[in-house]
Amino acid sequence: MIRFAFAAVLAIGAAPALAQETKEETCALQAQVVAAVQQARLDRVDERDVQAHILAQSPEWPEKYNNAIPLIAPWVYEQKRRVIRKESLSDAWNELCLQQ
Template structure:
């Protein structure tokens, strides 16, 4: 969980463009990014291709959140597939993000 907190803090702090959104909006968009990465992982998209795969689907979040994909992908890809199938990482991300 500590590693998750570190990654969340990095993603949140390295995204100054997110400042134009409210905290709730920003955390929601970040959670959507995490959810898209999680789905890509479940779809067996390789980590090196995940950003291109997600962007090809024209995600609905603002474009500046695309920069968070490479920051968040390693955390998602290190999770066991059992966790990915049974837990919502986007919900966990939202909860932690709102606590920051």
């Protein structure tokens, strides 16, 4: 599932509007989205409400990254709670992104 979500988010990164951003910047912004979804899961926000919950907090990433939330959420929500509590999914995402 991470491969699907990752591929879908990379498609967002391939958009011409992102041409100004470096790969490192794009990966870091995607990792911020992952961290926000992970925090929502820790806060026990229902998966169906995660996008509205995150957007209500006025995230600092560019608006185009909001489209990644519903693509990333299923991957985060399928992780076991102990993984969500102990691991940084955003670090894992950033590392995988930079390898692409």
